[in-house]
Amino acid sequence: MAATPAWPPRSAPRLFVAGPLVQDAQVTIEGGQAHYLSKVMRVAPGDAVILCDDETGEWAGEVNSAGKRDVVLTLRERLRAREAVPDFWLCAALLKKPNFDLVLEKATELGVAMIQPLITRRCVADKLNAERAATIVTEAAEQCARTALPQVAAPVKLETLLRDWPESRALFFADETGGETAAAQFAAHSGPAALLVGPEGGFDEEERALIRAHPMARAITLGPRILRGETASIGATALWMAVSGDW
Incomplete structure (x- = not known):
């Protein structure tokens, strides 16, 4: 029996967005970032996108829709808290x-x-x-x-x-x-x-x-x-x- 693929996959695109991000929130990506996701990365409903907000950390979002002007995701899981960096x-x-x-x-x-x-x-x-x-x-x-x-x-x-x-x-x-x-x-x-x-x-x-x-x-x-x-x-x-x- 084949193993269940890890989710989100390591190859998932990663973006910084305005925060704060919260569990189960819907996030709408517009402009150049939406073009990158839909036209370059060709994301589709069900695909994963990693979002960071420089506040709460790193989140796995699931694509709900990917159109010409925007991409809508639902935040499924916080993967990491915002990291501590050397002073x-x-x-x-x-x-x-x-x-x-x-x-x-x-x-x-x-x-x-x-x-x-x-x-x-x-x-x-x-x-x-x-x-x-x-x-x-x-x-x-x-x-x-x-x-x-x-x-x-x-x-x-x-x-x-x-x-x-x-x-x-x-x-x-x-x-x-x-x-x-x-x-x-x-x-x-x-x-x-x-x-x-x-x-x-x-x-x-x-x-x-x-x-x-x-x-x-x-x-x-x-x-x-x-x-x-x-x-x-x-x-x-x-x-x-x-x-x-x-x-």
Whole structure:
């Protein structure tokens, strides 16, 4: 006798929607998400769709109807509560659009709690499209089965970030001129933390001196090679997650 297939299947599409979601509620999906479900994934009545709301967690919904303009589901079961993520911020200088898009995507996949874009003197960009950034992190969270979206803050100048920095949060500064070994510094720390990464051309000397003078800043080295901004952000975040136990 054949085994009963698992429900919902692991291949079920996954979407973030507005919450809060509750047991047995009917949820109507419209717009681009409805097009994705009906035309790309070709869902039909009885199929499963996984919904997350960044509040209550992850739910299995059953498709009631799938039309051209909307898809209607009934929530059958809560699969997981909203996950707890490490209290880790990524403070990354703005880069060229494709490079910063990569930072947003991979930081989400790696589990950061917040992404703080920075404006520094050598930045090639000084603006961030908030709607585009939200779409990137949401799609990344859907892809990696994350149930908690990272916060993407509005860009701020480096001087503003340092002036308003919380006294309870360590600020690990990826300094290409040298510092303590990142892995050792991460392992020795417990509590809220953040990583500060510069732009394509790095911080200038005045900015570097300002950072090093900050009481919560800790200069770290990411190895013998000069890394691109997106590489430093992704690599150091992965290292933090490995050392802190999230991996």
